[in-house]
Amino acid sequence: MNEKLEPGLYIVATPIGNLSDLSPRAAAVLSGADLIAVEDSRVTAKLLGRLGVKRPMAPYHDHNAERVRPGLIARMAAEAVALVSDAGTPLISDPGYKLVRDARAAGIPVTTIPGPCAAVAALTLAGLPTDRFAFLGFLPSKSGARTAAIAEAAGFRGTLVFYESGPRLGAALAALAEGLGDRQAAVVREISKRFEETVAGPLSQLAGRFSEAPPKGEIVIVVGPPAEAPGATQADLDEALIEAMSRLSPSRAAAEVAERLGLKRRDAYERAQQLK
Numbered sequence: 001m002n003e004k005l006e007p008g009l010y011i012v013a014t015p016i017g018n019l020s021d022l023s024p025r026a027a028a029v030l031s032g033a034d035l036i037a038v039e040d041s042r043v044t045a046k047l048l049g050r051l052g053v054k055r056p057m058a059p060y061h062d063h064n065a066e067r068v069r070p071g072l073i074a075r076m077a078a079e080a081v082a083l084v085s086d087a088g089t090p091l092i093s094d095p096g097y098k099l100v101r102d103a104r105a106a107g108i109p110v111t112t113i114p115g116p117c118a119a120v121a122a123l124t125l126a127g128l129p130t131d132r133f134a135f136l137g138f139l140p141s142k143s144g145a146r147t148a149a150i151a152e153a154a155g156f157r158g159t160l161v162f163y164e165s166g167p168r169l170g171a172a173l174a175a176l177a178e179g180l181g182d183r184q185a186a187v188v189r190e191i192s193k194r195f196e197e198t199v200a201g202p203l204s205q206l207a208g209r210f211s212e213a214p215p216k217g218e219i220v221i222v223v224g225p226p227a228e229a230p231g232a233t234q235a236d237l238d239e240a241l242i243e244a245m246s247r248l249s250p251s252r253a254a255a256e257v258a259e260r261l262g263l264k265r266r267d268a269y270e271r272a273q274q275l276k
Contacts, residue, residue: 005080013115017192122220132158150179170211177203
């Protein structure tokens with residue numbers, strides 16, 4: 001991409017560790033952008049230095065987003081504006097989605113340049129099911145709010161992904177073990193960096209390991225889905241049918257019990273006839 005960039009918004013994923021992970025397309029967009037909206041100019045300057053280029057930068061983060069967003073939107077009408085975070089894919093656990101929303105509302109083209117994402121990278125390392133997962137960002141720091149967030153997540157029957165910091169890791173793992181049960185999990189840190197590490201095991205074991213020695217670096221917690229509940233036994237079916245038939249007809253009792261135990265209504269009805 002050596003030609004001049006068309007005006008618009010370019011969402012650029014940047015490395016989460018190894019700078020060699022920056023894609024050629026991302027490098028070309030950053031080198032050719034008229035302006036780069038950054039989380040921290042010091043961090044992005046290092047990346048641009050690796051590319052051997054200097055580009056104008058403008059801070060865009062939680063504390064100034066509402067104030068500076070209109071100006072960025074106005075510039076996109078005539079200039080190529082790139083959006084980056086300090087690491088990984090913008091909009092994942094940051095306020096960038098409002099910039100995309102307002103750009104689209106103004107009729108400005110939006111282009112994404114995909115690349116590294118810590119949540120997805122951690123899923124590939126954890127060895128846990130990936131067919132269905134939910135990214136939940138950082139857990140609340142206060143214990144009451146954290147407990148409520150975990151209780152809400154407990155109903156999701158898939159893998160859960162959280163971001164966390166080293167000092168809070170032990171407490172977060174203990175809270176997850178208490179709220180979700182002792183599920184299989186993995187703590188993944190420093191992805192694509194020199195000291196990359198993945199530690200897998202039950203949540204209680206991980207909580208014990210990291211409670212005394214909080215690790216450094218960027219951390220992702222991946223928690224496996226809940227274990228499948230054991231199916232109803234013949235004794236469970238008979239007991240439920242006998243109780244239900246004491247107050248309902250066999251057909252209605254079979255329908256009620258089949259729904260409650262997750263069984264086929266026909267099978268429950270046939271057993272109800274035998275017990276009658």
